[in-house]
Amino acid sequence: MSRYVLEATGIGVRFGGIQALRDARIGVRPGEVCGLIGPNGAGKTTLFDVVSGIRRPDAGRVMLDGTDVTRRSPVWRARHGMRRTFQRQQLFGQLTVADNLVVAQEWRGGGGGLVADVLGAPARRRRETARRERAADVLRTCGLDALAPEYAGALPVGRARMVELARALADPPRVLLLDEPASGMTADERQQLSAVIRHLADEQGCAVLLVEHNVAFVMELCARVVVLDLGTVLAEGTPAEVRADARVREAYLGTTA
Numbered sequence: 587m588s589r590y591v592l593e594a595t596g597i598g599v600r601f602g603g604i605q606a607l608r609d610a611r612i613g614v615r616p617g618e619v620c621g622l623i624g625p626n627g628a629g630k631t632t633l634f635d636v637v638s639g640i641r642r643p644d645a646g647r648v649m650l651d652g653t654d655v656t657r658r659s660p661v662w663r664a665r666h667g668m669r670r671t672f673q674r675q676q677l678f679g680q681l682t683v684a685d686n687l688v689v690a691q692e693w694r695g696g697g698g699g700l701v702a703d704v705l706g707a708p709a710r711r712r713r714e715t716a717r718r719e720r721a722a723d724v725l726r727t728c729g730l731d732a733l734a735p736e737y738a739g740a741l742p743v744g745r746a747r748m749v750e751l752a753r754a755l756a757d758p759p760r761v762l763l764l765d766e767p768a769s770g771m772t773a774d775e776r777q778q779l780s781a782v783i784r785h786l787a788d789e790q791g792c793a794v795l796l797v798e799h800n801v802a803f804v805m806e807l808c809a810r811v812v813v814l815d816l817g818t819v820l821a822e823g824t825p826a827e828v829r830a831d832a833r834v835r836e837a838y839l840g841t842t843a
């Protein structure tokens with residue numbers, strides 16, 4: 587089995603008197619879809635924040651492709667192929683769906699700076715065209731092409747969530763972190779979401795880690811599931827192994843699956 591492209595080990599995070607994470611760990615391999623589940627307050631979002639670089643842990647380390655990135659910024663991690671979405675939507679509501687995806691590629695710079703922007707230098711225009719084409723491709727992959735000219739702020743929640751995913755894909759990620767991607771989606775939308783995530787993992791070798799409260803969705807999509815409880819890993823394995831685990835049933839699944 588291939589090694590982890592993303593691995594966090596021994597992670598500890600404390601908020602005042604609350605030990606949110608204690609010796610927590612998570613790893614994802616290229617082409618793997620891994621689910622992170624657990625009861626409210628288990629520490630899932632905190633672990634996500636540590637992995638994506640938003641929060642520095644008090645203990646432990648995060649490795650990306652064999653490099654210790656524990657002290658690297660979220661931007662540095664993004665430049666090295668890591669993308670994430672958030673529980674709360676982060677789209678630019680006054681921009682169209684297509685423009686949201688174009689903007690997501692702007693961090694690479696346009697080439698030539700402000701002067702090139704103002705003068706409309708050919709290299710700048712070519713880059714803009716390439717970004718628009720890339721945006722159109724990703725929207726097609728996500729089944730969103732019809733929404734390209736719509737304002738992102740006017741979309742129903744399930745569609746907006748899908749656009750968030752599309753935006754995270756505008757620059758092809760090697761590691762994708764999805765926080766509650768299916769929340770607010772209809773059953774059809776969830777199915778479409780699953781298909782896009784599977785395509786990313788299977789065809790592009792992307793490593794996907796997702797936090798999701800919809801346990802049925804996780805169990806169907808993910809090859810491996812990690813269960814967090816009280817800030818530490820309670821169990822880990824295939825969906826069938828996790829479902830059969832007595833401690834997991836007692837702490838979590840007993841009431842939800």
Ligand SMILES: Nc1ncnc2c1ncn2[C@@H]1O[C@H](COP(=O)(O)OP(=O)(O)OP(=O)(O)O)[C@@H](O)[C@H]1O
Nearest residue numbers: 601604605606624625626627628629630631632633
């Ligand atoms: N900024 C913060 N300040 C203080 N305590 C926090 C903070 N963020 C999280 N916590 C606490 O840390 C623990 C883990 O929270 P976290 O949000 O990571 O859990 P979660 O598993 O994502 O929960 P949920 O499923 O409800 O989103 C909880 O006890 C929470 O109250």
